[in-house]
Amino acid sequence: MVDFEVSELPPSEHPEEGERAPDFTRPLVNREFWEDASLSELAAEGPVLLVFTPMDGDFPATYVWNEIRDRAWDDGRDLRVVGLSISTPYEHRGFIHERGMEYPLFSDPANDVGREYGIDHELDGMTGISEPRPAAFLLDSDLTVRYAWVAEEWPDFPDYDAIEDAIESL
Structure with a gap:
């Protein structure tokens, strides 16, 4: 039995396949430290799977x-997997250690990137607080979207097999 309510989200105006994704610079957190990095810098090194999730510790994240x-999509592939949420660098570092993750996470507490991508989601009962809805964008070296998935309901989870197929087709 589902112990939470599923609700439909309004339509989003996110970047679609073939469009250029917005570039941004935010703190990028790994197991050891964080520093400002831009999405375009990461993409210049090869394809990037940019994964938006709710705040750290939320069950969908x-x-x-x-x-x-x-699934280890980046093992043996020229692919960089990175995440983004409204969590702070301190929260990200703890989440990375807790989950045993090797993936760095962008920190965007004001949710500016979520708004720029057209995927912001106002949190119920938290006036003025929003986070990005779950989403995944597979980007090539010039930030062209090769695959896009954005949640249409809350909670919603990506079609992992479709993401894997898109990665394989790069």
């Missing part, structure tokens, strides 16, 4: 990162 970790 935990499920998404567990699945991505278990």
Whole structure:
């Protein structure tokens, strides 16, 4: 039995396949430290899977990162997997250690990137607080979207097999 309510989200105006994704610079957190990095810098090194999740510790973020970790899409591939949420660098560092993740996470507490991508989601009962809805964008070296998935309901989870197919087709 589902112990939470599923609700439909309004349409989003996110970057679609073939369009250029917005570039941004935010703190990028790994197991050891964080520093400002831009999405375009990462993409210049090869394809990037940019995964938006709710704040660290929220069950959808935990499920998404567990699945991505278990699938190990970047093993043996020229692919960089990175995440983004409204969590702070300190929260990200703890989440990375707790989940045993090797993936860095962008920190965007004001949710500016979520708004720029057209995927912001106002949190119920938290006036003025928003986070990005779950989403995944596979980007090439010039930030052209090769695959896009954005949640249409809450909670919603990516089609991991479709992401894997898109990665294989690069």
